[in-house]
Amino acid sequence: MLTTNEIRSAFLEYFASKGHQIVQSSSLVPRNDPTLLFTNAGMVQFKNVFTGQETRPYSRATTAQKVVRAGGKHNDLDNVGYTARHHTFFEMMGNFSFGDYFKPEAIELAWTLVTKNFGLAKDKLLVTVFAEDEDAAGLWRKIAGLDDSRIIRIPTSDNFWRMGDTGPCGPCSEIFYDHGPDVPGGPPGSPDEDGDRFVEIWNLVFMQYFEDPPGVRTPLPRPSIDTGMGLERFAAIMQGKRDNYDTDTFVALTQASADITHQSVDGAFKASHRVVADHLRSAAFLIADGVLPSKDGRGYVLRRIMRRAMRHLHMMGTTDPVFHKLLPALIQQMGGAYPELVHGEALIRETMRGEEERFKAMLDRGLHLLEDEKSRLQSGAPLPGDIAFRLYDTFGFPLDLTQDALRGSGHDVDVKGFEDAMTVQRQRARAAWAGSGDSAVETVWFEARDKFGASEFLGYATEQADGEVQAIINDNAFVAEAPVGAEVAILLNQTPFYGESGGQAGDTGFLTASGVKVAIRDTQKKAGDLIVHYGTVTEGTLRTGAAVTATIDHDRRSAIRAHHSATHLLHEAMRRHLGAHVAQKGSLNGPERLRFDVSQPRPVTAEELLDIEAEVNRRIRENSAVITRSMTPEEAVNEGATALFGEKYGDEVRVVSMGAGDDTRGAWSMELCGGTHVARTGDIGQFRIVSESGVSAGVRRIEAVAGRAAESLTATNEQRLAQMAAMMKVGAAEAPERLATLLEERKLMERQISHLQRQLAAGTATAAGVETIGAIRLATRNVAETPARELKGLAETILKQGNADVVVLISTAEGKGSVVAAITPEWAEKADAVALVRAASAAMGGKGGGGRRDMAQAGGPDAGAADAAFDAVRATLKELA
Template identity: 85%
Template sequence: MLTTNEIRTTFLEYFAGKGHQIVPSSSLVPRNDPTLLFTNAGMVQFKNVFTGQETRPYSRATTAQKVVRAGGKHNDLDNVGYTARHHTFFEMMGNFSFGDYFKPEAIELAWTLVTKNFGLPKDKLLVTVFSEDEDAAGLWRSIAGLDDSRIIRIPTSDNFWRMGDTGPCGPCSEIFFDHGPDVPGGPPGSPDEDGDRFVEIWNLVFMQYFEDPPGVRSPLPRPSIDTGLGLERFAAIMQGKRDNYDTDTFVALTQASADLTHQSVDGPFKASHRVVADHLRSTAFLIADGVLPSKDGRGYVLRRIMRRAMRHLHMMGTREPVFYKLLPVLIQQMGQAYPELVQGEALIRETMRGEEERFKAMLDRGLGLLAEETDKLTPGAALPGDVAFRLYDTFGFPLDLTQDALRGSGHPVDVEGFDAAMTVQRERARASWVGSGDTALETVWFEARDKFGASEFLGYSTEQADGEVQAVVVGNGFVKEAPVGAEVAVLLNQTPFYGESGGQAGDTGTLTANGLRIAVTDTQKKAGDLIVHYGTVTEGTLRPGQAVTATVDHDRRSAIRAHHSATHLLHEALRRKLGTHVAQKGSLNTPDRLRFDVSQPRPITAEELAEVEAEVNRLIRENSQVLTRSMTPEEAVAEGAMALFGEKYGDEVRVVSMGGADGNKSAWSIELCGGTHVNRTGDIGQFRITAENGVSAGVRRIEAVAGKAAETLSLANEQRLNQMAAMMKVSVADAPERLALLLEERRTMERQISQLQRQLAAGNAASAGVEDVGGVRLASRNVGDTAPRELKGLAETILKQGNADVVVLISTAGDKGSVVAAVAPETVEKVDAVALVRAASVAMGGKGGGGRRDMAQAGGPNAGAADAALTAVREALAGAA
């Protein structure tokens, strides 16, 4: 018996031997189709290849594609665990031809693999074709040897595939396995086709037309092939089972659930074990692909899946978090084929455990409320919508979890009432935001939020993705189109662009489509959780409804990430060096620098800064993984995470851990942060502090650079040092000693010059003679470029000679006027030096000066008015005398 892993390997190796490129599974979060919540088919990653928008270096491909169907039009969640073949997560095997081979080769490849390589009996197989596709019917007869009784013609759209209302399309052909007459059910196309006797195992799509407009088809110049074989269904057939949950992978998972809960696999909780096994797979793979539980979008679907599994575990008697304990079994089963499970094990485990801890805290109370309310209902009556909403809003019960809990009770849920209560809450939240005292946000974005919901941010795991244009704003209003040159604000349903928040600058980049290009110059958050792209239409005409490829400027994002992650390390290094009083008071992370404000009562010394810088660089060299988890703010703070200044946190927060291997309390840095970060601390490169200064009482500001910006600074400093060494004609190693010698020589020369200037000035002042002003002997002089700091000493020297009662000197050094007045002790009673310098200052355009009655100084910007200042001194002295 082939295991599921062996079947997957056999399939891929078979097509690889037929010239097909084995292409790894794409992410469960589709990057090239904004209409999809999750990747729901194998062809999704090749969509642009089929439409001609993208080319690959190969024309044949084969994949094992991860698929989730738990939201949107492909939603199997309600049936999972209660049927034989419904799953939220499954694998779609496929082979693809991009204009290479067509129907004959596709049918031959499929038939050979199924009957020869896998050895299924030919008499157990039958096929369907589109009723108008005689080519396919003839090929099945000639290649497979099937007679018309085993080639069923289906006239409906079930056997005609379309990518959309317009675009590539073509007929299908399906291979079915017959379990035998003892199993209820009829062949495809019959009234009993929903039975279990005939099981579809493979669908071959013959992409041969292009439809545009709807209903009008033209032949494709290069017909292509898209196939899909459901691995779980095929494994059941290969292992002689009629139920997917009886295959080896699911048996291992359901048995692990039974061992954990001490409930029999086939007992009264059989369906619960199956729910747990299926949901474990979708949970782990979604988290591995960057989805975290939240209240919106993909994160909300993940939370629904997780909490549904957790409720079933609770039903089986578990009272502590246990869901995450099943992860090693899943990794053992699927980790080799999908290494992202191994790489993301720590994040997956912690996310699962944290979500179950939160859910467990409210589950008993929520189920208690549900029991109280259902006891009040008459048989068959619906649970009121406001009660279902209270379970959602207060206890975190998604609507479908409440519906699942009521399964078999005969009580549906008033969904319309639930939706009405949700609308009331949104209106209340909007009114609360507007009146909260924050910056008033544009009404237009609240309208967009109400209409479209929150933007889905994909930028934690990718820098390029397709999005659908939901709204275009020019000025202060929505527009139906924006031509070339228009300055626009664009809202997408999903985007990799980060909207400025938490100190991290918004992304720049491009939005493109065929004939359309928007240069995005900034990205901002509006109305709480809308991500709005600001830019200019440089090509084409932008309209709502268009699909565009959003591409973030990679180099700029990488530089921002390096600075943001370095800020986290800097914060913790400061706290460990200076004390826990250090708290963030503001930050800025841009491509070329970081700015970080912290509470700190005194300047940080150069030695302390050097130690902090060295510690950050040590953590960078450690190259530890940067881990992200989702939890409540309270739980995060309880684990030691630091909340950031000025941030507003909702029910869910991202917790970023650095400097530790497992992302828990042993991590070196743990912070609440919604920004983007490097994958490993080594990705920061290097870190350099460039400045430290005060910005307000008790707040110090550190400026620094990281990554490429730090490299640029280091190179520039090295070049400057080399230039200085060359100018001094010494080696770089000898430059400090040579510079110190030159500075000492300069100080010696300055002292000598100062002494000569004083002697010269004193001699000039003395030789100027002394004049009598109102009976007071005045010695005054403009001493030219003499340094202002020398004036006081000169005045005291002249006054000590005893030839004058008052000395007034003015310097015009630096094109500014500086004045000093000195008054002999016996003259102080009659003359005030302060009054004299103030008079001189006013004459030179100043505003007065200060000092004592016997010695004062002042200045003014107009050095050319020095003589007028001396005249003003004489007049003031005459008045005082």
């Protein structure tokens, strides 16, 4: 008996031997189709190849593609665990031809693989074709030898595939396996086709037309092939089973569930074990592909899946979180084929554990409320919508979880009442919002939020993705289209662009489509969780509903990531070197630099800055993985994470961890942060502190650079050092010592010059003589370029010569007037030096001045009025004469 892993390998190897390129499964989060919540078919990653927008180095491909169908149009969640073939996660094997081979070879390849390589009996197989596709019917007769009784013509759209209302399309042909007459059910197309006897195992799509407009088809110049075979269904047939959950992979997972819950696999909780096994696969693969539990979008679907599994574990008697303990069993089964499970094991495990801890904290209370309310219901009456909403809003019960809990009780949920309660809450939240800025603009975004819901941010995992234009805003109003040159704000349903928040600058880049280009200059968050792109239409006309490719500026994002991650390391290094009082008071993480404001009562010394910088670079060189987990703010803080100043945290937060932890903490740096970060600390590169300064009382600011900006700063500083060394005619290593010598020599020369100036000034002042005003002997002198700081000492020197009672000196250095008055102790009782310098200052266009009665100093902006200043001094003294 072939195992599921062996079947997968055999399928891929068969097509590789036929010239097909084995292509790895793409992410469950589609990057090239904004209409999809999750990757739901094998052809999704090849969509642009089929439409001609993208070329690959191969024309034939084969894949085993991860698929999730648990939200939107493709939603199998409610049936999982209760039927034989419904799953939220499954694998779609397929082969693809991009204009290479067509129907004859596709049918021959499929028939040969199924009947010869896998050995299925031909009489157990039948096929369907589109009723108008006589080519396919003829090929099945010729290649497979099937008679018309086993070639069923289906006239409906079930056997005609379309990519959308317009675009590539074509007829389908399906291969069915017949389990035999002892199993209820009829062949496809019959009234009993929903039975279990005939199981579809493979669908071949013959992509041969292009439909545009709807109903008008033209043949494609290069017809293509897209096929899909559900691995779980095929494994059941190959292993002689009628139920997918009886195959080897699911047997191992359900047994792991039974072992951990101590409940029999086939007992009363058979369906619960199946729910757990299926949802374990979905949750693990979604987390591995970057989805984390949240209240909106993909994260909300993940949360629904996880909490549904966790409720079934709770029903089976578990009291502690155990969902994450099943992960090793899954990795053992599927880790070889999907190494992302191995690489992401720590993140997957911690996300599961944290979600179950949160859910269990609310589960008992929620179920108690549900049971209490159910006991009050009349037979068959639905649970009121407001009660279901309370379970959702207060206890975290998704609507479908409440519906699942009521399964078998004869009660359903008043869904309309639930939706009405949800609407009331949104209106209440909007009314309570206290915003700032242009109210008209904010009103527009709240209208958009009510209409479209939260934006889906894909930027943690990718820098390019397709999105649908949901709204275009111009001059604070919604518009249907925007021509070239229009300045617009754009809302997409999903985007890799980061909206400015948490200190991280918003992304820039481009939105493109056929003939359309929009240059995005900034991205902001509005109405809480809308991501708004601001830009200019540079080509074509942008229209609402259009599919665009959103591409961020990679180099700019990389620089921002480096600065943001470096800020985390800087914060922790400051706390460890300066003390736990250090707390973030604000930050800016842009492409050129980072700015970080912290509570710190004194300046950070140069030695401390060197130690902090060295610590950050040491952590960078460790090149540890940067781990992101999702949890409640309370759990994060309890684990030692640092909450950042000014952030508004919701029910869920991302905790970013860097470096090895210790006994009290799981990582060296742990912070609550919704920004984007490097994958490993080594990706930051260099880190350099540029400056430290004061911002306000008790707040200091660090400016620093990381990555290429740090490299540029280092190169610039080295260039400047080389230039300085060349000017001093020494090597760079000797430059500091030589500069210190020159500075010391300069200080000595300045002292010598000052001494000579004082001697010269004193001599010239004495030589100028002394004038007498009444009984007062006055010595005045304009000492020209003598520095103002020398005036007091010079005045005292002249006064000590005993030839004057009052000395007034004026310096005109640097174009400004500075005046000093000195008076002997005998005359200081009658004359006031302060009055003299204020009179002189006023004459030079200044005011004020200060000092003592025997020594004072003032100044004025007009150095050319020195003579007038002396006259003002004389006039003041004459009043005493």
